[in-house]
Amino acid sequence: MAGACDMIRTLIADDEPPARDKLVRWLGEQPDLELVSIARDGISAAEAIAALSPQLAFLDIQMPGLSGLEIAAQLEAATAPLLVFVTAFDEYAVKAFELDAVDYLLKPYDRQRLDKCLARVRARFGDGAARSAAVRAARTQVQDCRRLLVPVGEQLQLIDVDAIEWLEADDNYVHVHAAGANYLLRRTLADLLVQLGEQRFVRIHKSAAVNLAQIQSLSPLFKGDYELLLRDGQRLRLSRRYREALFARMGR
């Protein structure tokens, strides 16, 4: 296991067996890559990334369940693996990644092209900016995030963003309160808010944000604070520091 620490832990995700085989064959030949997971669809790829935290992921863009871009958009920018998108189409995505992502492979690609990609991966390996850039690029592609990937036991599940009532920060974790359930995400609130979009969610104090559509009423408290009543009966405090921003958003 001596050398294993230096190996780049790599994940492959593609729903088409021949496409998967090709990557497995060629990446398997690389002395410094260790294939830790080979996923056949988007959800299992996201689960494998959460469970195994690979350092490098080759994501096919069109996959059932969750697309490669959607997977990337759900990752925490700071801890995401290096991402290489593999796709046969979608010129827009490709344009975005020309600027930001570590690399993308256009199907069909040859050995030479893959070697070039791997050279780029190795060069950028210690570079954290490359990871967050790929996640950012994916988020601009997956506009209007409608579903959020949350852990349920060992597995991941997609929940409707509209069903989320409020978000509660807890150190580097976020409690997602949705439809009576509580999911714990290993993300920062700031990063999650960027992903969910500021149209729908707004901060009410330093460590909480609320879904605007879930607010039922507001009543003033002392010193400019307000009490928020959500549709499900939950009461939350709106700190005066965030008051103006919320009122502006609600059209007052």
Place this chain on the structure above:
Amino acid sequence: MSRAVAPGRADARAVYALWAVFWGFMTVVEIQDHFYNPYVRWWEPWLWQASSALPTTVWLILQLRVDRYSQFLDRPLQWVLQHLKWLPLIAVTCISFMYLVRHGAYALVGRSYNHEPWPFVLTYETVRVALFASLWLGILFAFRSFEQWSLERQRLAQLQRTLAEAQLTQLKSQLRPHFLFNALNTISSLMHSDVARADHLLAQLSELLRSTLRLGDQQLITLQEELQVLRLYAQIMTERFSDRVQLDWQIAADTESAQVPALLLQPLLENAFKYGVEPSRVPVRIEIVAQRLEDCLQLRVRNTGTIQPRGGGGVGLRNGQERLRLLFGESACLELRQNQEWVDAQVMLPWRVPAT
């Protein structure tokens, strides 16, 4: 029927105009005929003409509104006979009306309407109505034939347009990068593991593209020809999704020579892959079924899964439905529905075999 109204109505105006000119001319002749006759008052020719024009106009309007004999247009004699069978009724109604009105009007001004004895009147007027009806049936026949011809021409143009649309859709879907480059990537992968299979697949992809490029303007082809192209497409897709699709062909042997609209099944199978297989995490079964049901050919492309809300319509399905309507009218249909665990695209066509 509703589509036929637009061109038909414009032409009907021409018939009415002709009708007005005809009666105007008849009235002028009648007035002029009695102009210098001191025994005839000025209003009498008007009354005589009006009492004839009124019932015959009702007849003409009925003729134009109710079009029941268009299917006999290619057999003119039949068409005329079908109309003439109403002649006794028309004659009796028109003559009764004419004489009732005239007698009534004369009685109102305190005079009596004198005419030839009844047997003569009845014979004379019947012959007149028959001659009159024959003249106007001739005009109506010309009118109806023109209407039919322009409808036919319009239908043909629509048919060609929908075929061209289907061909374009086909071409687009095969040149779609998502299909083409994934197919090429499959071949690229197979080359390293199974050269013969890669070679075979490359030949099939080429054959598929070639068949799309040489599409003719034939509306109907045999099911066998349609299935040939379908199988090429199916094999490439099965290779790509080998671990989650199973194809089952249930083609009854006697159906292969039956005629089907070109490119009808392609979009249905493409949809089964696009909305059934590609987004699915579990294995999908696809069945392609062709069987004869009495006078109908039933074609089905069905896959396990549920109908996707946005995939329910689609250009391919709509185009297929429109072409079936243009080719076969009400006697063919194409439906997509959920049938227990199947998404079932079903086509019913009149059974047709090319003449040999």
